[in-house]
Structure formats: C-alpha cells, structure tokens
Amino acid sequence: MSRREKVSMSVIRRLPRYYRFLIHLKEKGVTRISSTELSTKLGLTASQIRQDLNCFGGFGQQGYGYIVSQLCDEIGNILGLSGKYPTILFGAGNLGRAIGTHMSFESEGFRLIGIFDNSPERIGMELANLKVRDVAGLEEFCKKEKPVMAIFCVPRTAAGELAEQLYNLGIRNFWNFSHYDLSMRYPDAIVENVHLNDSLMTLCYRISDQSAK
Amino acid sequence: MSRREKVSMSVIRRLPRYYRFLIHLKEKGVTRISSTELSTKLGLTASQIRQDLNCFGGFGQQGYGYIVSQLCDEIGNILGLSGKYPTILFGAGNLGRAIGTHMSFESEGFRLIGIFDNSPERIGMELANLKVRDVAGLEEFCKKEKPVMAIFCVPRTAAGELAEQLYNLGIRNFWNFSHYDLSMRYPDAIVENVHLNDSLMTLCYRISDQSAK
Incomplete structure (x- = not known):
C-alpha cells in the first residue's frame, strides 16, 4: 500500500488552502517562510501543517522553513493540477x-x-x-x-x-x-x-x- | 443553557439536506414517511436521524413515522427560514x-x-x-x-x-x-x-x- 492511500479527507481538504496561500505569497515575492509563520497566517498549528505534509513525504528543513515556490510546486503536484x-x-x-x-x-x-x-x-x-x-x-x-x-x-x-x-x-x-x-x-x-x-x-x-x- | 446551544456543526449541516428532501417529498404528494424509509433514502441510519432531530426536541411517533409537511415546517423553523x-x-x-x-x-x-x-x-x-x-x-x-x-x-x-x-x-x-x-x-x-x-x-x-x- 502506498503512503498516499492512508491520507484522510480532512488533510486533503486543507491542501488547496495551503496551495492558494503559497501562490499568494509567491505573488507577493515572498521566497521563504517558517512553519510557525505559515501556521499563524493559516490559523493552524505548525505541528498540524507538518503532519499534513508528512503524509506526502514531508518538505522543508528543520530551522530553515519552507521555500515558497518549491512547496507550492510540490503541493500542486500532489493535487495533480x-x-x-x-x-x-x-x-x-x-x-x-x-x-x-x-x-x-x-x-x-x-x-x-x-x-x-x-x-x-x-x-x-x-x-x-x-x-x-x-x-x-x-x-x-x-x-x-x-x-x-x-x-x-x-x-x-x-x-x-x-x-x-x-x-x-x-x-x-x-x-x-x-x-x-x-x-x-x-x-x-x-x-x-x-x-x-x-x-x-x-x-x-x-x-x-x-x-x- | 438552552438545548440548542449544544448542537454540533455536523448536525446543523445535515438539517438543510433533510429539509430539501422533505420539500421534495411534499412536492411528490407524500404525506407520511417512516424513519427507516427516510434514512434509506438519505443514506443515513434511522438512529442517526432520530438523534439529530432529538437535539431539537424530537418529532414523529414511534411506529407511525413522520408527517412530511409537519416535519418539513419544523425543520424550516429550526433553520429560521x-x-x-x-x-x-x-x-x-x-x-x-x-x-x-x-x-x-x-x-x-x-x-x-x-x-x-x-x-x-x-x-x-x-x-x-x-x-x-x-x-x-x-x-x-x-x-x-x-x-x-x-x-x-x-x-x-x-x-x-x-x-x-x-x-x-x-x-x-x-x-x-x-x-x-x-x-x-x-x-x-x-x-x-x-x-x-x-x-x-x-x-x-x-x-x-x-x-x-
């Protein structure tokens, strides 16, 4: 069984929101974001976001955060856009x-x-x-x-x-x-x-x- | 605290579906429906529907079912339409x-x-x-x-x-x-x-x- 088969609908339903927000950041010229900042802006906990992304292998680096364009592309790929x-x-x-x-x-x-x-x-x-x-x-x-x-x-x-x-x-x-x-x-x-x-x-x-x- | 304050969002979100279905029954001229029939048509269990309606005081009579127009009006009132x-x-x-x-x-x-x-x-x-x-x-x-x-x-x-x-x-x-x-x-x-x-x-x-x- 592949990792993806276990993903719950509530995780899946959050992905478009992450994606939209990252597109918005990209448009504003933001290149990097910490998981804390991302979570505050989205009204979720940093651990929730990490858990969600871990369903798909996880992204970002401890202490460095996420590269906006990279995470955006990755989520776009997961969504199959x-x-x-x-x-x-x-x-x-x-x-x-x-x-x-x-x-x-x-x-x-x-x-x-x-x-x-x-x-x-x-x-x-x-x-x-x-x-x-x-x-x-x-x-x-x-x-x-x-x-x-x-x-x-x-x-x-x-x-x-x-x-x-x-x-x-x-x-x-x-x-x-x-x-x-x-x-x-x-x-x-x-x-x-x-x-x-x-x-x-x-x-x-x-x-x-x-x-x- | 009134009874209504405890109602969960998932119950509330099912009410419009009940209401729409009852309107549909009314239009078809159906006057009475058993809780089993109602549940089958809605893809829920009879006990789920009873539980949902019980949040608002409960309707229908054991062994008799629901009077469509009455339940429809009651749910319309609950929704505040x-x-x-x-x-x-x-x-x-x-x-x-x-x-x-x-x-x-x-x-x-x-x-x-x-x-x-x-x-x-x-x-x-x-x-x-x-x-x-x-x-x-x-x-x-x-x-x-x-x-x-x-x-x-x-x-x-x-x-x-x-x-x-x-x-x-x-x-x-x-x-x-x-x-x-x-x-x-x-x-x-x-x-x-x-x-x-x-x-x-x-x-x-x-x-x-x-x-x-």
Missing part, C-alpha cells in the same frame, strides 16, 4: 454560465472542452470560448473527445437521467451543483458536491441561533 | 450575477435588498430586480436599510477593505465566495465560506489519486 482532465459542463443557465466563465479550470487541473444544454435558446450560444452544444449530441462527443469529468449545473429533475447516460459512457467524476444525490446512486463515482442552498440555510440557522441567545 | 434577513451582495461580475439571479433567497431565510459594485460598467445594471449600486453609497444605504448579511463575490484583493467597512457598520454575517479569510480577521463574525476553487482542486486530487492506484 497538471492533469488537465478534459471536462464537460451541463446547463448554460445563470449558474452554468458563471461557473464556465468565472473558474480558471486550467490552473486547477481541468480543461473545459464542452458545454451542453437542451434549451433551443441556449444551444449555439458562445460561452467560455465554446459554443453551447445540444445534449442530443452527447454520446458522439464523448466517444470522440473522451471527457473524464462532468459538471452538473442542471436542476435536480434533469440530473438523474443525465447521470445515468454519463455513467454508461464511462464518466466517473462529477462536480455536482445539483441536488441530485450522485454518490447514493453511483457509489464508485468520485463526487464533489457544492450545495449552495445548504450553505445558505446553514448560515440562516447560525444567524437565527445567535439572535436567539 | 422565516427570518428574511436583509442581505446585500458585493460584486456584479459573473459569479455575483449568478448568485443574485440563481438563488431563491426568500425561501432560504434571506431577502436581497442591495447589490454593489465599484465598476462604472456595472453600476446601474439591472440584476435580480435591483439596480446595481455604487459601493461609494454603502454607508448611507446600510444606515437606512440595516442589512444584516453580506455576500462576497469580489476578488480577494477587494475583500479586506470591504470587510472592514462592513464590520464597522455593524454587519457580522457573511456568505463568503472570496478567498479572503474573514473568520481569521473577525473571530466573532458568522461566516459561511464557499470556496469553489478548493472544491475543484480537491476533486482533482481525488481523480489523480484514483488514477495512480
């Missing part, structure tokens, strides 16, 4: 348009190669330098272009059928903004959910709970 | 536009009353039935309208100064899409972060980790 996984996006409504144009896929490990919708008003529209395609041509597209990741910016009602089709076409990786529960239906798929409504309702709970005190 | 907290949104770029138009704030406890930007091309633009306002008029607006929540769809570089201004105007609740770490700077603020880049990078890690096996 050079993967450039071919990706397709479903739903060219408000959310799909924002995700397609707002995200910098290339610097986060993906390459957006197709956008699909089933609405005649949206098909043919230009978005993120791509023309929105008719979902009717999906099978042909997938067989030719072999996307490995699908982004779901479609309503829950549309997601089930679409997921089934994509799963049958071999796609196992999903960035899911819909309320359709992909993991329940396809336990072997890799799913990252972004549930904006849940986040908003959680915030609502916390505000009303606070006001009640 | 009738709060209609006045909310302002910052940044009318791609993401801000999507959040402003895509989200149904009213049904999730909030009321969008203002959208702000500092770019002359965006100020005056119509968005979610509101005209985008110049951030220069923020102080006056806040004193008059008393918003309690702010949504950050601005770049990290703009977030720091804006947060300081809002904090000084008394705003303590944030839905944060920026990479600015609000919780570190304002430990007494209630912050829900949505870090789309982190989610995407985590997905990238999981895909490349899987391919390496």
Whole structure:
C-alpha cells in the first residue's frame, strides 16, 4: 500500500488552502517562510501543517522553513493540477454560465472542452470560448473527445437521467451543483458536491441561533 | 443553557439536506414517511436521524413515522427560514450575477435588498430586480436599510477593505465566495465560506489519486 492511500479527507481538504496561500505569497515575492509563520497566517498549528505534509513525504528543513515556490510546486503536484482532465459542463443557465466563465479550470487541473444544454435558446450560444452544444449530441462527443469529468449545473429533475447516460459512457467524476444525490446512486463515482442552498440555510440557522441567545 | 446551544456543526449541516428532501417529498404528494424509509433514502441510519432531530426536541411517533409537511415546517423553523434577513451582495461580475439571479433567497431565510459594485460598467445594471449600486453609497444605504448579511463575490484583493467597512457598520454575517479569510480577521463574525476553487482542486486530487492506484 502506498503512503498516499492512508491520507484522510480532512488533510486533503486543507491542501488547496495551503496551495492558494503559497501562490499568494509567491505573488507577493515572498521566497521563504517558517512553519510557525505559515501556521499563524493559516490559523493552524505548525505541528498540524507538518503532519499534513508528512503524509506526502514531508518538505522543508528543520530551522530553515519552507521555500515558497518549491512547496507550492510540490503541493500542486500532489493535487495533480497538471492533469488537465478534459471536462464537460451541463446547463448554460445563470449558474452554468458563471461557473464556465468565472473558474480558471486550467490552473486547477481541468480543461473545459464542452458545454451542453437542451434549451433551443441556449444551444449555439458562445460561452467560455465554446459554443453551447445540444445534449442530443452527447454520446458522439464523448466517444470522440473522451471527457473524464462532468459538471452538473442542471436542476435536480434533469440530473438523474443525465447521470445515468454519463455513467454508461464511462464518466466517473462529477462536480455536482445539483441536488441530485450522485454518490447514493453511483457509489464508485468520485463526487464533489457544492450545495449552495445548504450553505445558505446553514448560515440562516447560525444567524437565527445567535439572535436567539 | 438552552438545548440548542449544544448542537454540533455536523448536525446543523445535515438539517438543510433533510429539509430539501422533505420539500421534495411534499412536492411528490407524500404525506407520511417512516424513519427507516427516510434514512434509506438519505443514506443515513434511522438512529442517526432520530438523534439529530432529538437535539431539537424530537418529532414523529414511534411506529407511525413522520408527517412530511409537519416535519418539513419544523425543520424550516429550526433553520429560521422565516427570518428574511436583509442581505446585500458585493460584486456584479459573473459569479455575483449568478448568485443574485440563481438563488431563491426568500425561501432560504434571506431577502436581497442591495447589490454593489465599484465598476462604472456595472453600476446601474439591472440584476435580480435591483439596480446595481455604487459601493461609494454603502454607508448611507446600510444606515437606512440595516442589512444584516453580506455576500462576497469580489476578488480577494477587494475583500479586506470591504470587510472592514462592513464590520464597522455593524454587519457580522457573511456568505463568503472570496478567498479572503474573514473568520481569521473577525473571530466573532458568522461566516459561511464557499470556496469553489478548493472544491475543484480537491476533486482533482481525488481523480489523480484514483488514477495512480
């Protein structure tokens, strides 16, 4: 068993934050940082950061700290950001348009190669330098272009059928903004959910709970 | 100490999912559900759901299950969804536009009353039935309208100064899409972060980790 197989999701979820912060330091021209300074800035303990990085072999030198650009590259490699996984996006409504144009896929490990919708008003529209395609041509597209990741910016009602089709076409990786529960239906798929409504309702709970005190 | 003060964040984060699922059942015309059925559909154990609901006094009857509309209303009340907290949104770029138009704030406890930007091309633009306002008029607006929540769809570089201004105007609740770490700077603020880049990078890690096996 390789060392990586043991890494917990909570460690993995901290890596992007380290990465972002190191990019920020690099942009500011910072070349070296001590583990204490890094931890203070991130609101974690130095030992936590060391433990996290040790999951991947450990970096930095006792008493010297980390070389920013080096640690940044290493974490980028661990995250697999050079993967450039071919990706397709479903739903060219408000959310799909924002995700397609707002995200910098290339610097986060993906390459957006197709956008699909089933609405005649949206098909043919230009978005993120791509023309929105008719979902009717999906099978042909997938067989030719072999996307490995699908982004779901479609309503829950549309997601089930679409997921089934994509799963049958071999796609196992999903960035899911819909309320359709992909993991329940396809336990072997890799799913990252972004549930904006849940986040908003959680915030609502916390505000009303606070006001009640 | 009231019962609610002890509720853990992991319980709270499951409530919106229960709520969404119950709304879905209601729409399908389901009037009653057993705790076993509810748990199967949600991929949790019946005892987990009972425990979660017990944090708020417990609902349902042994051997009878839950009345869907009643449980739905109860969870909506717990979440405080009738709060209609006045909310302002910052940044009318791609993401801000999507959040402003895509989200149904009213049904999730909030009321969008203002959208702000500092770019002359965006100020005056119509968005979610509101005209985008110049951030220069923020102080006056806040004193008059008393918003309690702010949504950050601005770049990290703009977030720091804006947060300081809002904090000084008394705003303590944030839905944060920026990479600015609000919780570190304002430990007494209630912050829900949505870090789309982190989610995407985590997905990238999981895909490349899987391919390496």
